[in-house]
Amino acid sequence: MRNEAMLQEFIELVTTDAVSGQEKLVADKLTEKLKALGFTVTMDDAGPKLGGNCGNVIGIREGELDGSLLFSSHMDRMPNGFGIKPVERDGVLYSDGTTILSADDLSGVCAILEGIRQAIASGKPLPRLEVVFTVQEEPGVWGSAVLDTSVLQSKLGYVFDATGNIGRFVVKGPGRYTIDVTLTGKAAHAGADPEKGIDAAKAACKMLATLATGRLDFETVSNFPILEGITARNSVCDHAAFRGEARSRDLEKLEKYMKYFDEHCRKIAAECNVGIEIETELSYPPLNVKETDQVYLLAKAACEKLAFTFNPEPGGGGMDANNLAGKGITCMGVGCGYAKNHTTDEYLVLEEFFKAGLLCQTLIETYAGTCRSK
Numbered sequence: 001m002r003n004e005a006m007l008q009e010f011i012e013l014v015t016t017d018a019v020s021g022q023e024k025l026v027a028d029k030l031t032e033k034l035k036a037l038g039f040t041v042t043m044d045d046a047g048p049k050l051g052g053n054c055g056n057v058i059g060i061r062e063g064e065l066d067g068s069l070l071f072s073s074h075m076d077r078m079p080n081g082f083g084i085k086p087v088e089r090d091g092v093l094y095s096d097g098t099t100i101l102s103a104d105d106l107s108g109v110c111a112i113l114e115g116i117r118q119a120i121a122s123g124k125p126l127p128r129l130e131v132v133f134t135v136q137e138e139p140g141v142w143g144s145a146v147l148d149t150s151v152l153q154s155k156l157g158y159v160f161d162a163t164g165n166i167g168r169f170v171v172k173g174p175g176r177y178t179i180d181v182t183l184t185g186k187a188a189h190a191g192a193d194p195e196k197g198i199d200a201a202k203a204a205c206k207m208l209a210t211l212a213t214g215r216l217d218f219e220t221v222s223n224f225p226i227l228e229g230i231t232a233r234n235s236v237c238d239h240a241a242f243r244g245e246a247r248s249r250d251l252e253k254l255e256k257y258m259k260y261f262d263e264h265c266r267k268i269a270a271e272c273n274v275g276i277e278i279e280t281e282l283s284y285p286p287l288n289v290k291e292t293d294q295v296y297l298l299a300k301a302a303c304e305k306l307a308f309t310f311n312p313e314p315g316g317g318g319m320d321a322n323n324l325a326g327k328g329i330t331c332m333g334v335g336c337g338y339a340k341n342h343t344t345d346e347y348l349v350l351e352e353f354f355k356a357g358l359l360c361q362t363l364i365e366t367y368a369g370t371c372r373s374k
Contacts, residue, residue, distance in 0.1 A: 222244065
């Protein structure tokens, strides 16, 4: 089932440099590819908003049937992704070991393009197809967070951006808050007048030492790995800060933790007589697809048609599907056949990659079977 054209398109895209915030070279190529497939293509203003050199690429192809179906992947990659040299060994694609492969997420991009090409080539009536290729997913799912959805009609879609073999679908994922805490104490000479100072670093340590962190329950975690303070050994610390995050697949649990965090830190700040500023931001909401949702049922039916094992699973990270769901488009993440992403050991199993294109085509055709002629 080797698909040489699909492989060559993947190689073309991964050898086109496009780090987060600098996706324009890849975006230009994808714009032309979508136009060749009959899509009207626009770019939103995510680039200027996020300080990048291009925005999210949005492609729309009107169909003969009612209904609308969305597909999405991201164009950016981790920083160690310039000068990629793909190497094939025994049906598996690797980099040459000096860079990532960027199968995360250009394998998803290629699967979508191939699936759409084959669906169009079949000559069968199709629904409206919407494609969103996002920017700056890797730093924090930023591109989809500011995505302009005003031109989109789809209420369901598939985000081809997950590890694992074909048939794996990410149906649950945590929402995430970023948390920044700044503490202000009072400087004093640590040798001559320590009692005249107020130690902000000690307050920060007390907060973290008594804070519930790590695995909080089966779907909720928190982590605070970034610590800051002054560098002078002979001064009582008048400035300290720590930064981290909290995640949960349950929004109510996430909000409850955030309330607890705020009360906990402010109580200790008052006890230690330090000033405190807490800044939080919801990076993306939780992803929770139900077994009764159409997007779930269509994925299951498509896998049955192809004799692929349908494997719905929860995920531990955020993805564009979270933000799209938060904007009213119920989405699932789709496994694309890659593993060890974000490392120089990243690899792509070609047989699974080729199946991803077939799965995309079958998802389109399965959805089309639920639509009516206009």
